[in-house]
Amino acid sequence: xxxxxxEIIGSGYDGNSxxxxxxxxxxxxxxxxxxxxxxxxAELKATGQGKYDGFTxxxxxxxxxxxxxxxxxxxxxxxxxxxxxxxxxxITSTLQAFxxxxxHLLVCNSVYGPVRRFAKNLLARFGVETSYFPADIGAEIxxxxxxxxxxxxxxxxxxxxxxLQDVPAVxxxxxxxxxLTAIDNTWATPLFFQPLAHGVDISIxxxxxxxxxxxxxxxxxxxxxxxxxxxxxxLCRALEIFASPDACYLALRGLKTLPxxxxxxxxxxxxxxxxLQDEAAVETVLHxxxxxxxxxxxxxxxxxxxxxxxxxxxxxxxDEAAVARFVDSLQLFSIGYSWGGFxxxxxxxxxxxxxxSRYHDRWMIRLNIGxxxxxxLQTDVQQALAKL
Ligand SMILES: *Cc1c(COP(=O)(O)O)cnc(C)c1O
Numbered sequence: 001x002x003x004x005x006x007e008i009i010g011s012g013y014d015g016n017s018x019x020x021x022x023x024x025x026x027x028x029x030x031x032x033x034x035x036x037x038x039x040x041x042a043e044l045k046a047t048g049q050g051k052y053d054g055f056t057x058x059x060x061x062x063x064x065x066x067x068x069x070x071x072x073x074x075x076x077x078x079x080x081x082x083x084x085x086x087x088x089x090x091i092t093s094t095l096q097a098f099x100x101x102x103x104h105l106l107v108c109n110s111v112y113g114p115v116r117r118f119a120k121n122l123l124a125r126f127g128v129e130t131s132y133f134p135a136d137i138g139a140e141i142x143x144x145x146x147x148x149x150x151x152x153x154x155x156x157x158x159x160x161x162x163x164l165q166d167v168p169a170v171x172x173x174x175x176x177x178x179x180l181t182a183i184d185n186t187w188a189t190p191l192f193f194q195p196l197a198h199g200v201d202i203s204i205x206x207x208x209x210x211x212x213x214x215x216x217x218x219x220x221x222x223x224x225x226x227x228x229x230x231x232x233x234x235l236c237r238a239l240e241i242f243a244s245p246d247a248c249y250l251a252l253r254g255l256k257t258l259p260x261x262x263x264x265x266x267x268x269x270x271x272x273x274x275x276l277q278d279e280a281a282v283e284t285v286l287h288x289x290x291x292x293x294x295x296x297x298x299x300x301x302x303x304x305x306x307x308x309x310x311x312x313x314x315x316x317x318x319d320e321a322a323v324a325r326f327v328d329s330l331q332l333f334s335i336g337y338s339w340g341g342f343x344x345x346x347x348x349x350x351x352x353x354x355x356x357s358r359y360h361d362r363w364m365i366r367l368n369i370g371x372x373x374x375x376x377l378q379t380d381v382q383q384a385l386a387k388l
């Protein structure tokens with residue numbers, strides 16, 4: 001007669017997966033596991049010798065994670081994808097994988113802000129020097145390259161000022177100098193821009209944004225070419241990088257509706273951006289799909305659509321108090337970071353990230369257009385502009 005505790009431990013589900021094989025749910029299962037079971041001693045021994053090709057432990061990632069990674073590999077046209085606990089970790093881990101002491105890193109001036117902090121506070125300590133180039137760069141990247149440059153990190157368009165790089169031109173120069181390129185492809189998603197097809201080696205996403213789509217997940221992904229696999233995989237093994245199975249499940253679910261959501265975000269944002277650029281208080285609307293955008297021709301050439309986030313620069317006579325009145329008067333736009341979710345959001349500030357930017361020191365307002373009715377959003381922005 002077994003004790004109650006032993007009975008509880010052995011009850012319900014015993015790790016025998018054959019019971020599950022007959023349950024064909026339309027969605028992938030979510031496995032919560034640190035321990036992954038082996039069938040016998042031979043498998044355990046093979047694991048110790050590095051000869052077992054199945055899952056050995058929770059840090060290998062779950063089947064749900066693998067399903068998400070497989071989907072991203074296909075959408076990005078890559079060789080391999082790894083999911084990360086956040087978009088920032090996806091970027092910083094990629095830099096760690098490919099850089100070493102003595103190397104020089106080139107980063108786009110409009111890069112996601114916290115990457116600068118990582119470069120300054122961490123990479124520098126490990127002997128990697130970082131410098132920044134203007135966000136609208138093309139073949140002129142050549143003048144920023146030193147004999148030590150090993151890696152170029154792009155973000156096109158940037159998620160505050162929306163400048164675009166001429167990616168094929170940068171890639172051409174990078175290849176000539178044997179320098180790897182990576183791009184933060186979050187804005188475009190895999191639907192609107194294909195970095196690897198344009199010769200970029202590594203495509204990175206903050207899955208947190210459009211792919212998840214509901215402001216309830218933090219997740220990142222890195223998709224690489226075959227040539228990058230060994231080095232990148234070694235880093236993932238060394239850090240035992242994995243992502244939560246729940247986050248991967250939600251990202252996979254988000255992927256299914258990404259095309260329809262994105263088309264709605266796109267058309268609503270374009271309508272609002274087009275209307276805003278004729279408003280008297282607005283100096284410039286920063287949206288790559290507007291013909292007035294300085295790199296509009298590049299966007300037209302390389303991208304097949306546009307996202308639902310854009311900024312605008314106010315006329316110079318407006319001060320911080322006016323900006324605050326505008327932001328606080330909005331009813332449908334909540335004040336908060338991040339984007340790509342169902343709810344419209346606003347952020348605002350004086351753009352001071354870099355003197356290289358054409359918008360340095362100007363008051364800028366960023367709108368993330370959610371899935372509300374666009375007429376209601378326009379009415380809301382209109383009444384808030386009147387408070388300026
Ligand atoms: C939000 C964001 C990131 C970071 O993603 P997290 O998942 O929030 O860490 C990276 N790049 C861009 C362009 C972003 O907007």
